[in-house]
Amino acid sequence: MASVAFSDKYFESLLKLTPNEQSQANKAVMLFQQDRNHPSLNYEKLPSFRDDKVRSIRANQDVRIILAAAEKEDLYLMLYVNHHDTAYKWAEKRKIEINPNTGSLQVFTVEESALEPASVTQEAPAQPGLFDAIRDRQLLQLGVPEDALAVVRSMKIEADLETALINEQIPKDAHDGLFMLMAGASFEEAWNEVVPAAPESVDTEDFTTALTRPESRALFTVAENEQALQEVLNQSIEKWRVFLHPAQRRLAEGKKNGPVRVLGGAGTGKTVVAMHRAKWLANHLDEGDGKILFTTFTKNLAADIQQNLNKICSQESLAKIEVLNLDAWVMNFLKKQGYDYGLLLDSREEKKLWEQAYSEKPASLDLGMAFFQEEWARVVQPQSVGSVDEYKKASRIGRGTRLNRQQRVEIWPVFERYRHLLASNYLKETDDAYRDARELIENKPELRPDLAAVIVDEAQDMGSQAFMLIRALVPPGPNDLFIVGDGHQRIYGKNKVVLGQCGIDIRGRSARLKINYRTTDETRKMAVSILEGVEVDDLDGGQDTQKFYHSLMHGPAPEVRCFESMDQQAEAILTAIKSNDLTPEACCVIARTRREVNELKAALESRQQLCHVLEGQSAATPDDALNLATMHRVKGLEFDGVFLASANQGLVPLDFVVNSAADAVTCRQRENEERALVYVSLTRARKLAFVFGYGRMSEWFSGFAD
Numbered sequence: 001m002a003s004v005a006f007s008d009k010y011f012e013s014l015l016k017l018t019p020n021e022q023s024q025a026n027k028a029v030m031l032f033q034q035d036r037n038h039p040s041l042n043y044e045k046l047p048s049f050r051d052d053k054v055r056s057i058r059a060n061q062d063v064r065i066i067l068a069a070a071e072k073e074d075l076y077l078m079l080y081v082n083h084h085d086t087a088y089k090w091a092e093k094r095k096i097e098i099n100p101n102t103g104s105l106q107v108f109t110v111e112e113s114a115l116e117p118a119s120v121t122q123e124a125p126a127q128p129g130l131f132d133a134i135r136d137r138q139l140l141q142l143g144v145p146e147d148a149l150a151v152v153r154s155m156k157i158e159a160d161l162e163t164a165l166i167n168e169q170i171p172k173d174a175h176d177g178l179f180m181l182m183a184g185a186s187f188e189e190a191w192n193e194v195v196p197a198a199p200e201s202v203d204t205e206d207f208t209t210a211l212t213r214p215e216s217r218a219l220f221t222v223a224e225n226e227q228a229l230q231e232v233l234n235q236s237i238e239k240w241r242v243f244l245h246p247a248q249r250r251l252a253e254g255k256k257n258g259p260v261r262v263l264g265g266a267g268t269g270k271t272v273v274a275m276h277r278a279k280w281l282a283n284h285l286d287e288g289d290g291k292i293l294f295t296t297f298t299k300n301l302a303a304d305i306q307q308n309l310n311k312i313c314s315q316e317s318l319a320k321i322e323v324l325n326l327d328a329w330v331m332n333f334l335k336k337q338g339y340d341y342g343l344l345l346d347s348r349e350e351k352k353l354w355e356q357a358y359s360e361k362p363a364s365l366d367l368g369m370a371f372f373q374e375e376w377a378r379v380v381q382p383q384s385v386g387s388v389d390e391y392k393k394a395s396r397i398g399r400g401t402r403l404n405r406q407q408r409v410e411i412w413p414v415f416e417r418y419r420h421l422l423a424s425n426y427l428k429e430t431d432d433a434y435r436d437a438r439e440l441i442e443n444k445p446e447l448r449p450d451l452a453a454v455i456v457d458e459a460q461d462m463g464s465q466a467f468m469l470i471r472a473l474v475p476p477g478p479n480d481l482f483i484v485g486d487g488h489q490r491i492y493g494k495n496k497v498v499l500g501q502c503g504i505d506i507r508g509r510s511a512r513l514k515i516n517y518r519t520t521d522e523t524r525k526m527a528v529s530i531l532e533g534v535e536v537d538d539l540d541g542g543q544d545t546q547k548f549y550h551s552l553m554h555g556p557a558p559e560v561r562c563f564e565s566m567d568q569q570a571e572a573i574l575t576a577i578k579s580n581d582l583t584p585e586a587c588c589v590i591a592r593t594r595r596e597v598n599e600l601k602a603a604l605e606s607r608q609q610l611c612h613v614l615e616g617q618s619a620a621t622p623d624d625a626l627n628l629a630t631m632h633r634v635k636g637l638e639f640d641g642v643f644l645a646s647a648n649q650g651l652v653p654l655d656f657v658v659n660s661a662a663d664a665v666t667c668r669q670r671e672n673e674e675r676a677l678v679y680v681s682l683t684r685a686r687k688l689a690f691v692f693g694y695g696r697m698s699e700w701f702s703g704f705a706d
């Protein structure tokens with residue numbers, strides 16, 4: 001029986017047809033797989049098609065499917081579907097080839113006269129080309145098809161590269177390398193990134209082998225038999241939409257020799273990769289290997305991930321994956337061992353305990369309560385300091401207030417009292433619970449949960465105790481840990497973790513994702529500019545960078561406006577939703593504090609706008625209701641339209657948080673976290689972002705205001 005493969009473009013075009021036409025197209029493909037010469041299909045090659053392999057079949061009287069045939073291999077690649085004239089026009093200029101250098105399957109347009117590319121700028125001929133410094137041979141090595149060399153050579157400005165991609169004059173995999181060159185990478189850097197496993201030899205007639213390469217699988221889904229074909233056609237729209245980029249696929253699939261760390265800016269598909277990794281592991285685990293724990297920092301994100309996994313995994317795979325935020329996992333585990341403590345999660349209760357402990361402070365030292373809380377969170381807890389002797393020796397690198405040994409001895413009773421208060425109230429901080437669970441497992445290996453692998457999302461918000469526990473959960477070995485995170489999005493005041501110091505050795509197994517699939521480049525740029533100057537870590541003691549982080553989508557730059565009052569701001573939000581053809585339920589109004597969210601809600605409701613505040617694990621947004629949330633709550637989510645609202649002085653950054661820091665170093669850390677919150681908020685936008693304020697606009701946006 002024939003094998004059928006579908007390109008991403010095929011699904012993209014299929015989704016634009018009516019449901020009836022989609023189902024007719026699906027039926028035609030099913031019939032084609034059984035009997036390609038069935039008379040109703042009218043399988044034919046038109047003389048106007050440039051590529052000899054391109055054919056068409058009928059889905060109904062008007063709709064045509066364009067495909068490429070590798071008849072010797074009984075393999076057919078569905079490329080495009082549309083109404084008759086549009087489909088044929090599309091087919092005329094298409095070429096489908098196996099790239100002789102990279103081995104990937106490429107689909108691209110060849111213009112009538114390749115030397116006269118339609119898309120390039122009309123700049124003066126004297127202007128240098130974007131890729132003048134690169135030889136033809138190098139361009140070919142990066143996967144540029146020979147037929148596209150002329151187009152590449154005629155590119156003068158950044159927009160030319162993008163137009164060529166949009167017009168499909170260069171294949172997607174070749175675009176990646178060209179983009180890196182344009183952004184300043186050397187040829188070697190670009191080549192290592194986009195062709196990390198160059199094939200030794202390529203048979204340009206062997207389509208079956210070409211389809212197995214990650215570069216091709218980023219574009220094609222293969223169905224080898226009838227059942228597989230049914231599955232592909234019946235799968236959810238979400239699945240049709242996401243074709244893993246080769247860089248994502250390489251991470252998600254295959255055996256790894258130990259812990260893997262994946263970094264990447266917002267929207268680069270880290271969670272998607274982590275989910276596909278879970279799926280791959282579940283499909284490749286042997287009987288009796290144990291389960292996969294997929295864990296995150298927040299409960300809400302775990303719930304979202306479970307929902308999305310349900311869409312991409314079979315029931316059998318799902319049964320092998322447990323999705324739970326780490327706090328919940330650790331408390332379940334400890335309760336089963338008879339642990340009698342609750343987690344201290346209520347900040348008011350925490351404050352009460354600190355006020356009592358603070359009474360132990362020596363009168364001779366002028367240190368505020370905030371100092372003790374920070375010292376506890378950044379020194380005592382992460383290093384498991386349990387006695388005054390240990391505290392005398394503890395590392396205080398990065399702390400802004402100096403303390404000599406004698407002073408450490410003098411203030412230790414405050415921490416001792418705090419610990420005592422926790423114990424007498426049957427409370428533990430999360431770090432204590434992580435440590436207790438780890439020690440239990442280390443002392444009694446038979447208690448170690450039956451896990452084959454742990455996948456960690458939002459790793460930047462987890463501290464060293466969390467990672468030491470995670471390390472203890474699975475024995476070191478192949479496929480053990482898969483960790484994804486982004487230091488730019490650290491918003492919960494945690495110390496930077498150094499994985500190597502938690503026994504997690506990621507050397508040689510780390511990667512960085514660079515393409516933002518969610519946000520337009522204009523919004524992304526504004527979000528990144530807020531973080532300018534902030535040093536961001538790579539979770540392992542080094543520095544992260546946003547070099548080559550980009551987005552392929554474009555739109556207007558976020559509109560920044562300051563109004564006279566909250567009321568005017570609310571009115572402007574509603575006007576912007578209407579005038580930009582957005583629906584309220586696909587938008588979110590994001591503010592820094594819960595109180596501000598409530599004020600916005602009142603102002604919007606007084607204008608008869610139904611509102612839906614996202615809190616905890618909220619139910620689905622009702623039709624016509626506008627989402628509202630705090631900056632913390634939108635982590636991991638996405639919306640068509642995002643309103644970063646009440647971006648006023650005093651609120652962004654939140655004065656109270658920044659100014660209550662005990663010293664200059666902590667003050668800077670907190671300000672950086674406030675910047676990260678803005679970065680997270682803006683990068684939730686799929687189509688449009690707005691930054692609105694009233695009274696006095698935040699200084700961070702004064703440069704953008706009109």
Ligand SMILES: Nc1ncnc2c1ncn2[C@@H]1O[C@H](COP(=O)(O)OP(=O)(O)OP(=O)(O)O)[C@@H](O)[C@H]1O
Binds near residue numbers: 486637
């Ligand atoms: N290869 C891809 N093709 C198309 N869409 C993709 C691809 N990878 C990811 N996406 C989409 O991009 C969006 C962002 O993905 P995801 O949430 O995994 O990113 P992330 O890096 O975890 O983001 P953040 O750190 O901001 O939460 C999602 O809508 C996802 O479906």
